[in-house]
Amino acid sequence: MKNFPLLRAGQTVLVAIKNKEEKEEYFSKIENIENKYIYLNNPFEEKNVKIKNGDTLQIFILENNEVYDFAGSLLEINFGNPPELKVEILGEINQNQRRISMRFPVSLSVKYEIFQPKSFFRSSYAIQGIALARNISIGGMLLETENKIHNNSSNITLHFTLPAYPTMDIKGEIKRLASLPNHRSEFVVNFIDLDPNDRENIIRYIFDSQKKHILEKTVLEKL
DSSP states (O other): OOTTTTTOOOOHHHEEEESSSSSOOOEEEEEEEEEEEEEEEETTTTTOOOOOOEEEEEEEEEEETEEEEEEEEEEEEESSOEEEEEEEEEEEEEOSSSSOOOOOOEEEEEOOOOOOOOOSSSSEEEEEEEEEEEEEEESEEEEESSSOOOOOEEEEEEEEEEEOEEEEEEEEEEEEEEEEEEEEEEEEEEEESSSSHHHHHHHHHHHHHHHHHHHHHHHHOOH
């Protein structure tokens, strides 16, 4: 009988379908553990993501400020209330350093500085403004601003505070830019050289926020 001390009932986890081309991750909760089997709240049903017995799942957990992952084989899909997945743990639980790609919805005020490159007509300069963050992940952020962002913009610094966490000053690169009505702009920023403390705080914020959401949802389902 294998022992998995990092796993416990009630724990919030991220789950991805390993054999799918899209590696989107979904929050779930461990409902129960029996030897090498875990029972997960089904995170795929409300997202209309198709799964089947035999699918290999990649499961991420946050413990002691570190991210760990392990593979699991989907054995049973229970469509009860709440819907559950029975998963057999495959192999060992390993520390994982790759970024978690889950985009968590937020509504945060973000101060930004965009550095415009030097051109033939003028020297380099910085544009400052305020944007509204729509989502955040460990790798980046989606923002919306009332200001016009130029297509040649690239390097940016973001200043923001997640609830209950210290203010962060993060450098990034604008990767996608879209024009919105009324001269507004929407843009995606990929974080660059993320400070380990900021990385840890973002991960913990996402996990804790989703855990609160799952708990609130569970309470409502029992009413």
